[in-house]
Every structure is written in structure tokens, then in C-alpha cells.
Amino acid sequence: MKKIVKVLQAIFGLIIIGLLTWGGYKLLLAVALLFKSVDPTLGAGMLAASATVLVSVVSVLFSKKQEHKVDIENQLRVKKIPIYENIIEFIFLITFAEKLGKAQPTEQEMIAFFADTTRDLVIWGSKDIVKAFGDFKDKLGTLAVCGDTAGMLATVEDFLFAIRKDLGHKHTKIKRGDILRLYINDVDAYFPRLNKACQQDIA
Structure with a gap:
């Protein structure tokens, strides 16, 4: 019984990892299409702003750690x-x-x-x-x-x-x-x- 539970847990874990990976891929694809569809100048500004936010978040997390x-x-x-x-x-x-x-x-x-x-x-x-x-x-x-x-x-x-x-x-x-x-x-x-x-x- 315990072996069956461990196997089921491993299967569910793989399914969840697969879903998260697929979701991340779709998100990145959507963001790439968004930047591709906007004006280059505006896209550059959005990219810079996103990078600034990302760096700030990473800095805060590192500082807290x-x-x-x-x-x-x-x-x-x-x-x-x-x-x-x-x-x-x-x-x-x-x-x-x-x-x-x-x-x-x-x-x-x-x-x-x-x-x-x-x-x-x-x-x-x-x-x-x-x-x-x-x-x-x-x-x-x-x-x-x-x-x-x-x-x-x-x-x-x-x-x-x-x-x-x-x-x-x-x-x-x-x-x-x-x-x-x-x-x-x-x-x-x-x-x-x-x-x-x-x-x-x-x-």
C-alpha cells in the first residue's frame, strides 16, 4: 500500500512539474508576442521598466535572505x-x-x-x-x-x-x-x- 502511495505521489509530482513548465513556457511566449506587437520605442521602455522591477524584487529577496x-x-x-x-x-x-x-x-x-x-x-x-x-x-x-x-x-x-x-x-x-x-x-x-x-x- 505504501509503495502505491509513493508511486502516485511521484506521478502527481511529475504532472504538477509538467503543468508548471508548460505554464511558464506559455507565459514567456505571450510576453514575447506582446513586446513584438508594440511599437519598438514603447517596447524598449516596457522592457527597461520590467528589468528594473525584476532587479528590485531580486535585491529585496536577497537582502531578506x-x-x-x-x-x-x-x-x-x-x-x-x-x-x-x-x-x-x-x-x-x-x-x-x-x-x-x-x-x-x-x-x-x-x-x-x-x-x-x-x-x-x-x-x-x-x-x-x-x-x-x-x-x-x-x-x-x-x-x-x-x-x-x-x-x-x-x-x-x-x-x-x-x-x-x-x-x-x-x-x-x-x-x-x-x-x-x-x-x-x-x-x-x-x-x-x-x-x-x-x-x-x-x-
Whole structure:
């Protein structure tokens, strides 16, 4: 039964497309005959006026589309900023917990953080930031097991770069370590351990 319904829907769709195409053709033919039958001077004026109206309509539609796109981006930005702030706050908590006299997050708190962040990014995150967060989780776990501190720092910074990029910041003049050194004093000591690819500028 469902197959029959789908076939009928496809047939009706083709019929409607055919009718619209035929109607458009007849309309264009009628307009062409109209311009052909009038005085050339008057026809040129009508053509110019029609072109002006068409350009105006297209401009308005394009402007509305751009406004709608910007409006959606602004609404998404409002939702994303608190998520990114929570992520950075958690990263800083892990980094400065001892110096601030605070306890490191427990395993349950870590699990809750990643679960909540994953949920929020699935809803509000762009495809690039979702991928960046997935890479961040995978690499961080692997590098932690290996004890690769330099790799972990690079992974954290890559994710911070992704967050900034998603918010519209440019990174053409920012290099590896420029964000890390804002809160890690001896970050330069880890750079020799980074591979050549990691030492390249962040685009």
C-alpha cells in the first residue's frame, strides 16, 4: 500500500512539474508576442521598466535572505557562548585547581562534563566544532594514557582555536602556544616535543 502511495505521489509530482513548465513556457511566449506587437520605442521602455522591477524584487529577496541568515547566526551565537564559557572554565579548573586550593574534578564530574557538553554541542554546535570536540576527547584520552603532556597541551589549544574560529575570530597571525602561554608560564619548554605539523601556524 505504501509503495502505491509513493508511486502516485511521484506521478502527481511529475504532472504538477509538467503543468508548471508548460505554464511558464506559455507565459514567456505571450510576453514575447506582446513586446513584438508594440511599437519598438514603447517596447524598449516596457522592457527597461520590467528589468528594473525584476532587479528590485531580486535585491529585496536577497537582502531578506541575508538578514534571515544573520539572524539565525546571532541566535546560535547566543546559545553557543555559554557552552564555550563552561568548557573553558572546566579546562581552567583542571589547570589551576591546585594553585587555587580547589579539588581536581572527580571521575564522575568529568563524565558529567563531557556528557552535558556533548548534548549541548549536538544541538547548537556547528559541524566543525562538533568534529573538534570529538577529536579533543579522543586525543586527550589517548595522550593522557601515554603521558604525553606536550601533545595534551596542543590538543587543548587546538580545541580553543576551534572555539574562537566558530565565534568569528581570525587566526592568521596566531601560532602554536600563543593561547597556552596566556595561562601556562613554561609552555615553551614543551614545544620541542611537538611534531613538525603541530609547530605550524594555525590558519
